[in-house]
Amino acid sequence: MSPVTDAGNGAGAGPPKQNRRASRTPAMLELSSLAARLFEGLTVLIVGLLGIWLTFAIFDLRPLDEYVRVAWLSAVVYALIGELIGCYDVDARFSLRFGWTRVLTAWIGSCVAMLTLAFFLKASEGFSRGWTVFWFVSVALSLVVVRGLTTVGLRSLKRRGIFNERVAILGANTQGRRLASYIRSNSVLTVDIVGCYDDRGTGDDGGCIPLRGGVEQLLTDIRAERIDQVIVAMPFASDEELQDVVGRLAMLPVLIRLAPDLSSFTMAGQSMVMLGDLPLMTLFERPINDVDQVIKRVEDLLLGSIVLILAAPFLAMVALAIKIDSPGPVFFKQEREGFNHRRFRIWKFRSMRNDTLQYDEIKQAQVSDPRVTRVGRIIRATSIDEIPQLFNVVIGNMSLVGPRPHAPSTRVAGVLFSEATQKYAARHRVKPGMTGWAQVNGWRGETDTDEKLLKRVEFDLFYIDHWSVGFDLYIMARTVAAVLFPKSAY
DSSP states (O other): OOBOSOOBOOOSSSOOSOHHHHHTHHHHHHHHHHHHHHHHHHHHHHHHHHHHHHHHHHHTOOSHHHHHHHHHHHHHHHHHHHHHTTTTSHHHHSOHHHHHHHHHHHHHHHHHHHHHHHHHTTOSTTSOHHHHHHHHHHHHHHHHHHHHHHHHHHHHHHHTTTTOEEEEEEOOSHHHHHHHHHHHHOTTBOEEEEEEEOTTOOOSTTOOSSEEEOHHHHHHHHHTTOOSEEEEOOTTOOHHHHHHHHHHHTTSSSEEEEOOOOTTTTTTTOOEEEETTEEEEOOOOOSSOTHHHHHHHHHHHHHHHHHHHHHHHHHHHHHHHHHHHSSSOSEEEEEEEOGGGOEEEEEEEOOBOGGGOOSSSOOOOOTTOTTBOHHHHHHHHTTGGGTTHHHHHHHTSSEEESOOOOOTTOEETTEEHHHHOGGGGGGGGSOOEEEOHHHHTTOOSOOOSHHHHHHHHHHHHHHHHTOOHHHHHHHHHHHHHHHHSOSSOO
16 A cells, blocks of 8 residues: 555545546655655755855866766765665655655765765865855755655645545454545555445444445446555454455555454554565564664764763863762762663763762652752753763763653652563663653653653654654754753753
């Protein structure tokens, strides 16, 4: 089934409208994909060439032909990397967040690839550093604008049903109803439901509506070019009955797919793999695995080390302020649970009085907590107390971005976090982070209710399932805003 948007209701038993338009929708979707590739490739090339023309005198770009070659090569490299990371997948073309994340990731990857090539070819020394920065930023901004405009345009066309395929569901009982409900509620599908077809009728009030008729009516609608795709949802059919129906449909020019009963579709969206000739469904994968794991580690080491070096003078000033404000150590190290439930000691600036520090049976800080020192109140409100966790990132037991680590003894409403929800343990499938998707969405500070804990877990699991370098960079950017405008840290 073609991924992407607003499922139509197909209400009524009359023939669907806009038959000719709908029969061309797969081609329209492919055409829009080709157009997006062309627009963005030309954007990289034209902005690069235009930048050379505008800054030729400013940066003394000589020899000129080398800069022109860079502009052409960057367009080619961007096109290749864009394909590899899914810049033109349907979810990225109809979502601004996914689209911008992948576009910027592809452009950063292209620049890194070209700089690496230039380094090995010893061709980077002659290029203007000022032009290189101008070129990188100008192309990045242009790609963001172009992707934003094309996404808005595609969404507008999508709302008019330009890309939607007309789908018939064969089977009108429980499974057909589940499938129809899933399609109608999923905003990433380009599907209009023509109706449901079943010789047996609905049989109960849980049927699939609209019921247009039986198999003969389905064949009639296909011959009348009212249907592009048939999804067979007949869980109670015998093999002979199923083969007979599919055999009759196979004689007609229509796409036919079989929908297995996926336990009320709780596993819908999982990928399929082939074990020889046997299809298997992947229920859960190890997240951030293989090459992605290496990429994330490089990201942590590179960015973490740079930030740690740049922040060293500031950290020394904070350490001095803590020492002057109250007696006790500058740093506070506390046991937390990390990847695969392994325990480690997290580094923080001490923000509480030394005699009130807790290493077990942790009580979370509250508003106007008397344990917090004067300097501690400032560094907690600005999250400065978390900066020493860069040591944990460089060491390798934490990441820059990931679910925030909690002490094993932390409780909500008197219940351990790990016992409050079964999904809590799934957070430990990746390394914990200094910041995370939950934190930039406002779920930080004291977790004193079940709802707050469940929301944190929900956002953490979303991050784990949708990780990418671009997503990490997006969260880091949002973190800066969250630190500048704190809401619930104390």
